[in-house]
Amino acid sequence: MKPLMQPKTFFIHTIGCQMNVADSEQMAAALAPLGYSASPAFESADLVIVNTCSVRAKAEQKAFSILGRLADLKRSRPDVIVGVAGCVAQQEGNRILSRAPYVDIVVGTQALHRLPEHVRRVAVERCRIVDVEMGPGAPDFRPHRAPGPVCRFITIMRGCDNFCAYCVVPYVRGRETSRAQAQILHEVRDAVDSGAREVTLLGQNVNSYGQKEGHGTFPELLARVNSVPGLLRIRFTTSHPKDLTTELMECFVRLEKLCPHIHLPVQAGSNRILARMNRGYTREHYLDKVSKLRDTCPGIAITSDLIVGFPGESEADFEQTLELIQKVRFDGLFAFMYSDRPNAPARRFADKVPEALSRRRLHALLALQDEITFTRNSALVGSIQEVLVEESGRTKASGPPQWVGRTPANKIVHLQADPDAGGFGAGSLVQVLIEKAMAHSLRGVIKGKPAAGRPLKGGAQDAA
Numbered sequence: 001m002k003p004l005m006q007p008k009t010f011f012i013h014t015i016g017c018q019m020n021v022a023d024s025e026q027m028a029a030a031l032a033p034l035g036y037s038a039s040p041a042f043e044s045a046d047l048v049i050v051n052t053c054s055v056r057a058k059a060e061q062k063a064f065s066i067l068g069r070l071a072d073l074k075r076s077r078p079d080v081i082v083g084v085a086g087c088v089a090q091q092e093g094n095r096i097l098s099r100a101p102y103v104d105i106v107v108g109t110q111a112l113h114r115l116p117e118h119v120r121r122v123a124v125e126r127c128r129i130v131d132v133e134m135g136p137g138a139p140d141f142r143p144h145r146a147p148g149p150v151c152r153f154i155t156i157m158r159g160c161d162n163f164c165a166y167c168v169v170p171y172v173r174g175r176e177t178s179r180a181q182a183q184i185l186h187e188v189r190d191a192v193d194s195g196a197r198e199v200t201l202l203g204q205n206v207n208s209y210g211q212k213e214g215h216g217t218f219p220e221l222l223a224r225v226n227s228v229p230g231l232l233r234i235r236f237t238t239s240h241p242k243d244l245t246t247e248l249m250e251c252f253v254r255l256e257k258l259c260p261h262i263h264l265p266v267q268a269g270s271n272r273i274l275a276r277m278n279r280g281y282t283r284e285h286y287l288d289k290v291s292k293l294r295d296t297c298p299g300i301a302i303t304s305d306l307i308v309g310f311p312g313e314s315e316a317d318f319e320q321t322l323e324l325i326q327k328v329r330f331d332g333l334f335a336f337m338y339s340d341r342p343n344a345p346a347r348r349f350a351d352k353v354p355e356a357l358s359r360r361r362l363h364a365l366l367a368l369q370d371e372i373t374f375t376r377n378s379a380l381v382g383s384i385q386e387v388l389v390e391e392s393g394r395t396k397a398s399g400p401p402q403w404v405g406r407t408p409a410n411k412i413v414h415l416q417a418d419p420d421a422g423g424f425g426a427g428s429l430v431q432v433l434i435e436k437a438m439a440h441s442l443r444g445v446i447k448g449k450p451a452a453g454r455p456l457k458g459g460a461q462d463a464a
């Protein structure tokens with residue numbers, strides 16, 4: 001696409017999940033051929049995009065609060081182009097213009113690939129554009145990638161066919177559509193060529209990748225990504241428990257680059273609530289999958305999502321959720337209070353849980369999980385972990401350089417270099433002695449680089 005006359009800058013404010021982070025990266029890359037480069041702050045940018053999330057009411061409120069701040073910017077600099085992308089854009093469409101009349105572009109989840117042409121048109125014609133058309137599936141959106149971070153997100157599928165009772169995703173991101181393996185592999189190779197050492201394959205339910213289109217299975221895709229030269233680590237998210245197969249569990253042992261961590265959202269510990277949520281499994285099925293995972297890949301880290309205060313959740317249901325957490329002893333949990341979402345069937349359920357009660361349950365649940373996470377992290381003190389260095393951390397003027405990386409089990413490690421550890425930087429795999437456990441991360445000192453070619457799975461795994 002022909003560049004605009006003057007070099008311009010953009011700022012993308014991203015709210016929500018990793019899928020949105022990946023979409024923002026793609027929008028950024030797609031704007032480059034137009035002559036746009038990233039601005040460090042929205043106040044100085046010529047184009048500001050809010051990439052929104054509508055999965056919870058709070059995330060949607062945040063989007064409108066950011067848009068409120070952009071009203072002032074637009075008053076002082078009327079030439080600034082303001083765009084709204086993502087799930088709230090898809091859900092609200094034209095209503096965004098009534099609520100925030102200074103917005104120039106509203107671009108839905110299946111129209112992101114048209115963002116550059118909309119920006120170009122608005123820059124020239126000063127018109128307003130709403131593009132929230134939904135088709136049977138999202139067209140492929142794979143712009144040229146610039147050099148970037150060590151860890152990248154690669155979207156392998158979009159949308160969802162599961163229709164959980166609380167969830168907006170099938171309505172705002174459409175039905176499940178998988179990308180072809182050749183396109184995904186091309187993107188992984190591009191990412192590695194431009195500096196990536198780890199990729200996270202993204203989808204709402206990666207376990208059902210390719211089934212509708214006949215693109216092959218997810219384990220087959222993983223095996224092909226595993227053979228990409230120069231790539232050190234593979235992760236994926238999210239896995240729906242009902243579709244987690246033995247074949248996929250075995251990949252954690254068979255594929256040396258696949259990190260021993262799975263995010264397996266359980267959402268509730270009571271069968272009555274799981275059925276109302278339309279999750280398609282029982283607590284017994286879930287616990288059975290966890291136990292098979294741990295038998296297949298001992299030491300695998302398991303994280304999860306939970307919703308408290310789903311309509312109809314009794315004290316006994318909530319107790320069962322706490323009991324499940326104690327049984328599984330997750331490595332980490334993302335827990336949220338239920339909120340009504342447009343289109344999602346649960347908004348019509350009558351027996352809503354009062355907010356104060358949901359809040360109390362959330363605090364109790366998080367306190368329990370914090371204790372478990374800390375105990376699991378503490379068990380790693382004194383062990384040697386293989387860490388992929390991702391970025392430089394905050395370094396005190398007088399102290400040694402600080403870095404941040406992750407273990408194969410996805411634990412964040414704040415690092416300090418031993419003077420004898422040798423040269424390393426973002427993208428290096430290093431051996432780290434864990435010295436301290438904190439609530440949600442670890443602290444360690446780099447003891448050396450792993451021997452060249454040593455397989456990842458040979459590295460120390462989390463002991464807990």
Ligand code: SF4
Nearest residue numbers: 160162163164167169
């Ligand atoms: S599996 Fe359920 S919660 Fe996840 S995106 Fe699909 S509908 Fe939403």
